[in-house]
Amino acid sequence: MPRYWLYLHQKIRKLVMEALCLQTENLYVVTRSPNKTNIKIVVNKVESQIESSMCWLIDTIKVKKMDIKPMLLYANSIKDVSNLYKFITTEIQDFKPYVQMYHSETTDQIKSLILSDLQKSNHDLNVIATSALDWSGYCYIKTVLFYGPPRSL
Structure with a gap:
């Protein structure tokens, strides 16, 4: 049986798990952030021009x-x-x-x-x-x- 990895914030974990119908016996929940110090993600809304x-x-x-x-x-x-x-x-x-x-x-x-x-x-x-x-x-x-x-x- 495959294991599924799920990166979620603690407050929404249960809600998302229920919405996705994830069964806990096939699920491994990662509670640490996967963010790395050498990776920077910046998202900005910009004009279309x-x-x-x-x-x-x-x-x-x-x-x-x-x-x-x-x-x-x-x-x-x-x-x-x-x-x-x-x-x-x-x-x-x-x-x-x-x-x-x-x-x-x-x-x-x-x-x-x-x-x-x-x-x-x-x-x-x-x-x-x-x-x-x-x-x-x-x-x-x-x-x-x-x-x-x-x-x-």
Whole structure:
């Protein structure tokens, strides 16, 4: 029989367990927070215009210049990826060689180059991507940003 893991706040645990019809003999309840000190999650409601919602990123890149750590910026659609790429490379033209787009329509040659660079510990590539790029295997990426909530989990 499989064990189910459930991370819940103590006050709502019973209510959720009842609503999900979870039987206690098949359930292992974790009461410690799974949060890690090296992971920071920030959620902000932003305007729908890229210019106003991503100005903080442009400001950060301008301040840190080339000291910015490589990052992945995920968007839900190829259109959003394209708009983000255009916005970032237009606002900071010196940053253009360090930014790539990755989505289902990216050529196989470019995809291979991006994937190869992401495996290197000393790369300085920043990628704007759709979910076509799986980020789980790139340990040298220290920042992952999401432009909009994911469509599915």
